[in-house]
Amino acid sequence: MLKTVTELMLHHQLVFEEGRINLFGMPISMVSPYFVVELQKELEKKNLDNLIYFVARNFGKHWFNSMGDSYGLKMKDVMKWGPNIISLAGWGKVTVRKKKDSEKSLFVTLEKSVNSEIYGKSSKAVDHLFRGLVCGAWSYVYGEDLDAIETKCRAKGDKICEFVIMPKKNFDLTNAEIKRQLLLPNL
Numbered sequence: 001m002l003k004t005v006t007e008l009m010l011h012h013q014l015v016f017e018e019g020r021i022n023l024f025g026m027p028i029s030m031v032s033p034y035f036v037v038e039l040q041k042e043l044e045k046k047n048l049d050n051l052i053y054f055v056a057r058n059f060g061k062h063w064f065n066s067m068g069d070s071y072g073l074k075m076k077d078v079m080k081w082g083p084n085i086i087s088l089a090g091w092g093k094v095t096v097r098k099k100k101d102s103e104k105s106l107f108v109t110l111e112k113s114v115n116s117e118i119y120g121k122s123s124k125a126v127d128h129l130f131r132g133l134v135c136g137a138w139s140y141v142y143g144e145d146l147d148a149i150e151t152k153c154r155a156k157g158d159k160i161c162e163f164v165i166m167p168k169k170n171f172d173l174t175n176a177e178i179k180r181q182l183l184l185p186n187l
């Protein structure tokens with residue numbers, strides 16, 4: 001992880017100023033995942049927790065677009081920096097398991113998801129924030145709005161979390177769980 005920080009600082013992609021941190025030109029701040037989990041649990045009471053996925057997806061796409069404009073990021077850069085940034089942010093260890101460019105699909109795993117650890121046991125997958133961010137990043141890479149579902153989650157008792165990212169039309173929307181994860185909450 002220190003190697004990532006050193007490399008980013010060396011290329012002025014991570015800049016520390018007094019009271020401000022910029023990562024690839026975007027201000028970032030350190031917020032404990034306890035905050036995200038607390039927010040998620042409050043939203044769940046009103047059945048609005050999937051909002052986190054949709055907001056993270058929009059934000060992820062916007063962030064990678066902005067990094068792309070400033071740094072000319074290509075797919076290989078996103079493959080390299082995406083997992084490094086997630087790891088650096090303290091969200092877990094990301095691995096791209098399978099990538100099918102012809103189908104614009106991606107299969108990734110997240111080990112040691114901190115959010116799901118803090119969340120505790122659940123009957124549902126809980127990593128909406130990561131699911132949205134990775135989906136936004138790959139929507140940028142493939143130049144198309146994609147969707148993502150979490151097929152395995154530590155909170156459900158699985159060993160690691162697993163995600164499938166691809167165009168919405170390729171998901172089986174007759175499957176109630178997939179449909180639930182892709183449903184925009186009714187505000």
Ligand SMILES: [Zn+2]
Nearest residue numbers: 127153154161
């Ligand atoms: Zn999970």
